[in-house]
Every structure is written in structure tokens, then in C-alpha cells.
Amino acid sequence: MPAITPIKRALISVSDKTGLIELGHDLASRGIEILSTGGTAKALRDANLTVIDVAEITGFPEMMDGRVKTLHPAVHGGLLALRDDPAHRAAMDEHGIGAIDLLVVNLYPFEETVAKGADYDDCVENIDIGGPAMIRAAAKNHAHVAVVVDVQDYDALREALDQGGTTLALRQTLAQTAYARTAAYDAAVSTWMARAIGEATPRRRAFAGTLAQGLRYGENPHQSAAFYATGEARQGVATAKQWQGKELSYNNINDTDAAFELVAEFDPSEGAACAIIKHANPCGVARADNALDAYRRAYDCDRTSAFGGIVALNRSLDADTASAITEIFTEVVIAPGASDEAREIFAGKKNLRLLTTDGLPDPSAAGQVFRQVSGGFLVQDRDNGRISAADLRVVSKRQPTDDEMADLLFAWRVAKHVKSNAIVYAKDLATVGIGAGQMSRVDSTRIGQRKSQDMAEALSLPLPLTIGAAVASDAFFPFADGIEALAGAGAKAVIQPGGSVKDDEVIAAADRLGLAMVLTGQRHFRH
Template sequence: MPAAPDFPAAPDRAPIKRALISVSDKTGLIEAAQALSRMGVELVSTGGTRKAIADAGLPVRDISDLTGFPEMMDGRVKTLHPVVHGGLLGVRDAPEHRRAMDEHGIGGIDLVYVNLYPFESTIAAGADYATAIENIDIGGPAMIRSAAKNHGYVAVCTELADLQEVLAELNASGATSLELRKRLAARAYARTAAYDAAISGWFAKTLGEDYPRRKAFAGELVQTMRYGENPHQSAAFYRFAAPRTGVATATQLQGKELSYNNINDTDAAYELVAEFDPKAGPACAIIKHANPCGVATGKTLAEAYERALACDPTSAFGGIIALNSKLDAATAEKVLEIFTEVVIAPEADEAAVALFRKKKNVRLLVTGGLPDPLAAGETFRSVAGGFLVQARDTAHLTAADLKVVTKRAPTETEIRDMLFAFTIAKHVKSNAIVYAREGQTLGIGAGQMNRKDSARIAALRAADFGLDLKSSACASEAFFPFADGLIQAADAGCTAVIQPGGSVRDEEVIQAADERGLAMVFTGVRVFRH
């Protein structure tokens, strides 16, 4: 490990005499260059950035004037030079560094403004391998890291907002503060780390390595929160560079700031309702504490909402409502009749938005689309000292996937009800039992330690709200380990059961179903959710 040199303390205030600017995204470039030029800062730049500054009539030196070498190899080699990195890394007040800089004609570079080749957006757009490789920036991250290491003297900016902070300090005092330079350095290393994470992740995916030796991922801060799940926990919300459509991409049209629990529950609600293609008709999911308390389809969105609400109107109070279609005024009127934390939909018409304005605290989010339930991806969960990674659950069953295991085969209506119920069960905390009929949940039992209790609780909830389970379908997200849970469901009134199968007591469970005249199918797919 290198020992720390005995360098003089970095100055609190550092003037900027020379700035190196090399940006892929040129938004705000000319205005920033004009501001620096007015302050007497010498501008040095590369390629297209230099041309843009020069075309604006501003004095700017080409990087080759410093290095004595032209840009070469299709621009791959232009800033990787001792004159550049010596100017960035040289400790101005260290005698040995100053002597080397003077001996080799290396001038200090006091400000670096670099934003990187757009690798993340390039791969998100589906670029081919060669194009992706060419959009891996080498010189940019190297300059950023050099400048960040020498933040005692150099201000490093990777975004226009960073540069605007620098300009504000220069306008106020003619120099940058050490405190600001430290903050900029921290942001710079976070940016290069995120960039490298995107590249390593893309390479692993390209090579078919689902779980490489080292796994990195990064997010961009969306908001810090007042607290997390509980008031004594701090929390923040981050978004991936190329996020799936959903709560992370939503636009909040109105309402209070989203909390940690709001975002968690809203994500659960929207992922569930996205299982229902809007082309097949409107659907609504109502979520409380990440569990559905009612899900339904309908001829209209308002009807879908009313049918979802009927499953458990008590739990729906203060819940999250997710819709798979454009929110209209008729649905908005219904939704606003009870207290609701969040409503999320692909779109909302003006009449609906106007109604929501009367309830200023209700959060209304629109996303422009639905998350693709079949899209590949990963989920993450922290554990002590590490984290778990798994593929997203993209299980999507059709009638062709079902294996009839009882003497009585299900009717077409029962098959539709079973598939609907199993889709909901996929989004219920285990152990899960869902009763459903005609595109409506009737009772949901979630998160119990045994399946019999889940079946019993789901039936009790249905009874509490006057919902008859006669001729309903029952879905279990995992196999029945004993016949007792199935018997509980049969006694509640269901006539068709869908479950993965695979228990050592499957024959016992099938026999119990046959004795009660039930139709039962196995899916061969378990959809646990913990």
C-alpha cells in the first residue's frame, strides 16, 4: 500500500485559471463556456466540443496544443497524455511536483468538465456489439478520476449542475472552496463507478453470465425521504439508468411527496395490474402493505374499481389504487369517495385530473405505459453482509399449461377463474390463498405460516363483506402439503382449485378433491412471494 506523501495542506480557496472541457452532451455548453471566458479562464477542449466553443466565437485551445500530439486512432487517443494528467494530478504546493511540472512544461488544469460517452443510453436503445464498444469512454473516466483524486486543487464536474455550482462560487468569491471540491470529487467517483457498473453488467449479459464473479449496479438519486418504513429509519429512492416503466418512471401530477412505504406499495400494485392487458379490458388492483386487498376486471374502469373495492373495502381505506387504463372522470369520482394514498395509471384525462385537484393530498401518478410483466430482469434483497439476486418472476400461465389431476375436468369458466386467481396469488405474500369468480377476487389470505389458515382467513374476509364463495375458484401459490387446506377451501364453497402440485402428499390431496367433486389442476409452477 503506497504511503501518503507529506504534502502541504490543500488551500481552502483555489482559483481557476485553466479549464479542460470535453462533453458528449453539449446542453448548456456555450453558456457555461461564455461564463468561464468572461472570468478570464483559459479554455482547452477536444474534438466536437472544441469546435462548438470556437463556433460560438470564444477563444479555445485544442488539446493537441498542450500535448503536441494530434487526436488519433479514431479519437481513442487524445487526452491520455502526461501533459494532461500531470496538469490534473500535480500537487501545486509540493516542491517535487512543481519542479516536475516546470521541467516538463506541464501547466496546471484547475477545472475539468467531462460528461461521458452515452454508453447507458446506447445499450438501452439496443445497439449492436461494435457500437456499444465504441461508446465506452476511456479518456473521460481517466480525466475525471485524476481530477477527483487531486480535488485539493482541481474542481471536477460530470454534469452541468456541478459546473453551475462552480460558477456560482467563482462569481461570489473568484475561487472554489475545498468543501465544494470534495463534494464534486465524491460525485465524480460515483459517476465513474456507475458507468463501469453499466459496462460490466452489459458485458456479463452479452456473455450469458447471469451471475458473474463480481456484480455491480448503480442508481441515481430521485429523492431523499423524511424516513423509511418507520420514523427512526432514514431512506432514499434511486432510479436505474435504464428503468422499466413503472413507479420509478412515473410523473407525479399532484399530492404530497411519496414516502418509502408509498413507493414500495405502489410498485407492488402497478406490477400486479400490469398482468392484465388493457386491450382485454380495464382492470384495477388495490394494495395495502404490499398485499392486494382487491383485484378485478370490468366492462369499464369504474366497474373494475368497484368490483376490486368490494373484496375488502375496510383494508382498501388508505391504500394504493393501480389501474391498467387511462383514468377517467367516472372512475376518479368513485376513487375519491374514500381516503386513498396513491393512484397510479398509464394516463389520466383532464376531467379526472380536475377532480383530483379538489383532494390536494392524494398522490396521482401517470407513467405513460405499463411495466412489461414478461420482461427479463432481476430483483435484489439485502441480507447481513451481502445481497441476494434473482430473476424476476415472469411466470404467465395459459390454459394449455394446466394439468387436470382430478376425475372431474374444469369447465371453461372455471379455467378462466383459476387463471385469474393464480395471477393474483403470484402477487400475494406467501402463504397465499385467493378465491375468485368472474374476474373478481372474493377473498385473499396472505402471509400466514400455514396454508390452512390462509384458506380460512380468505373465506372469513369474503363472509365479512357479503361475498359468496359458491362456485368460486381457489388458487394456491404453492402446493398443498396436506389435504386440510384444500378441504377448508372446498368447505368455503369453491369448486375448482389451481395449485403447482409437487407435494409428497399430492395423491392424498387429489383424493380429497375427488371426494368433494372438485376440479383441480396442477401448474408445475410455484410463485412464492416472501
């Protein structure tokens, strides 16, 4: 096999016509014969390029609304034939099959069709059949055929043509990309169909993504890593524009996602909100009339942990807030937008990353998340549970005040994004103590209290900020000791799911200690 395989004949059939005309001219200028179909052929002819219709080599016109056009031995034989096999050569000669050395195909825009909310029949019509069949044929025969499925690979193809043809190494790389593309396409189709027919637990499930960024390493320097985008139409770190700063790391991406999903819980039309995240847990969250006050109040929950953290806003970043953020070291700031003045202020901090998203993810939207375990993976619906005051059941003798109820609902939304066991103290729509990720709920309660004491001392306040606070617990209290610990911290109201076999004892403890308690009937474990 020669080190370089020349290209004499190419078949091009693309849905995404980006760069098509330039590629066509590049091929034609090298004397490469071009076969094509439908809209691709028309676009090339309109650019004064000579094109042979696939129908001319198959002897059959496109039929059945284009469903059948390339599914023919004249096409697949040209892609699959082993050039160095005498029997294959003889079959090609006998049946008049010409070799196809290059296949350039991208598929019907199925994913885009689904994202637009098309109906069932339209989605089915956008399932490509001939494209994947040709791609798989060419990829299988990569010893002789080059297959290009991504516009991003046109430049690599041009460079190869400048050298007289493709190398085996390039064809192997292109084939791997091709198989990944058809796998991702089939995964998108099967995922959509499972949802469309109401199949919650299909026997087989596939996930796919497109490389968004190669990473220097993973959570630790000895771990390799990369970031892949799924194409989900959801604002966030995967779709954000990065204005400045060095490349995001694995931990940056994980923490920024956690921060933005949390701050999206708060409707910007009802006020500004800020979340500061460290190691995927919030160290401060607050609501206020403006972004600057929200940031300052979030920062005052735990200034120590906020150093080197991630800041997320639910409103556009303004200059005053940007100036305040730059007073300490911050890794990433993410917001729906940023003013020119804010970006100019950040420009002086070369290591600070600024991301904007043009919107917030919908916290109530359906979706799925998955996690790998040894030998498999877990799939579940995204936690889109939402609670309003009307959903709550007051079980204590004392009713919560209006201010306490507002703080309870605020703390509940934050607790949803805190690693379990989660305890969130809040006062005046700001967190004042957070206990996260402990094996014991009582330990989380004590950690949140201690954080509040430390912050009160740093702010020269006479009492811990937990005095008079409302508290959210992501899951029920199994025993009364957790309620006793909260009362010891000075809390006055509690929101929790309920459902413990000892609920009566827990409620009795709240009554004995003068706490108002409301139950949600909904849990927010986050592991």
C-alpha cells in the same frame, strides 16, 4: 491551502452538451482558459468562444477514431499535480505541464446505447476510457482540482465562481459524485457484458443508481431513506410523472410499485383492470369492461383494507373512475394516463398523489432484482413466469368449467403478487378473498375466507363470496388439509403448482370434495 482555490484553466469534454455554451461563456467571462476536444471544442467555437485543443498541449492529434486523445502526461499531470509540492511543481516546469484547475466531463452515453438495443460492437465503442481516467485523476486531487460530471452541478460551480473559486467542501462533494458516476458507469458496463456473454453468475457484480428523491424517512420515522433510479427502461413509479399531491414516502413508493406491477399482468386490450394495494399486498383486484367497474369490483373485495391504499389501473384514468376513487381516502393512484377531467377532479384532493406512466411494464420481460442480506445480497431474475390454459394439467376427475378456468387463470396472476403463503379466491374475474403472508397455507386459506365473510356482511349478502369461487395457491399444498379448508369455504376449483410428495392425497381430497384441480408446474413464491 487557501480557503478559496481560484480557477485559471479548465478542460471541458462532454457528451451531453446541455448547458455547455452557457457554462463556456461563464468561464470565458472570468478569464478562465478553456481546453477541449472534438465535438465539445467545435460547439464552443461555434458559439464564438476561444478554445485550445488538447492536441495542442499534448503534441499528439486525436487518433484511433478518438480512442486516444487525453491519455497523456500533459493532461493527467495537469490534473494530478500537487500544487503545494515543490517536486511536483518542478516536474511541471521541466516538462511544460500546465495546471488544470477544473475538469468538466460527462461520459460516452453507454447506458443509452444499451437501452436502444445496439449491437455488441456499438456498445463496446461507447465505453468511455479517457473520460473515467480524467475524472478519477481530478477527483483524487480534489485538494486542488474541481471535477464536474453532472449538468446539475453547473449552478453550484457558477455560485463558486462568483465567490472567486471553489472551496474544499465543494470539491469534496464534487469528487464523491464523480467517483459514484464512474462506479455506476463501470457497473453498467459489467452488467451489460455479463448478459451479453451469457454469464449468469459473474464473480463480481455491482449495482448503481441516481438519486431520484430524498425521503423524509424510511419504513419508520427513525429510519433515514432515499429513492434511487437505476435508469432501467421500464414504466413504473421510477419513471412516472407526478401530477399532484405531496411527496411520495418510502412506503408509498414500495406499494405503488407493487400495485402497478400487478395490474400490468392484465392486457388493457382485453379489458380494464384495477388493483388496490395495502402494505405491498393486494386487498382487491378485478377485471371489467371499463375502469370504473373494475375499480368498484376490486374495492368490494375488502373495503376496510382499501382505505388509505394504492390504486393502480391498466388503462387511462377517466372522470367517472376518478370520482369514485375520491369517495374514500386513497394515498396514490397510478395509471398509464389520466384525462383532463380526471385530473381536475383529483385537484380537489391535495394529499392524493396522481402518477401517470405513458405505458405499462411488460410482465414477461427479463430483468433482475436484488435484496440485501447481512454481509451480502441476493440476485435473481424477475419473476416473469406466465401461464396460459394450454400449459395447465387437469388432475381431478371433474373438469373445470370455462368460467372456472377463466377465474383460475385470473387468480393465478394475482397470486404471483401476493406475499407467501398466498391464497387468492376469485369469482367472475374479481378477487373475493385474499390470504397473504402466513406461515401456514391453511391459515392463509382461512384468512381469505374470513375476509370474504366480513365483506359479504358489509354488502348485506346472504352468503360469503367464496361460495363457488376459484382459488389460486402460489405453491403446492403439502397436505390435504388445505384443500379441505378451501372446500369448507365453498370453493369449486383450484389452481396450484403441484410437486408435493403428497400430491396423490391432495388430488384425492379434491375428488372426494368435488373440486376441479389444475396444476401449473410453476411456483410463485414472493417473500
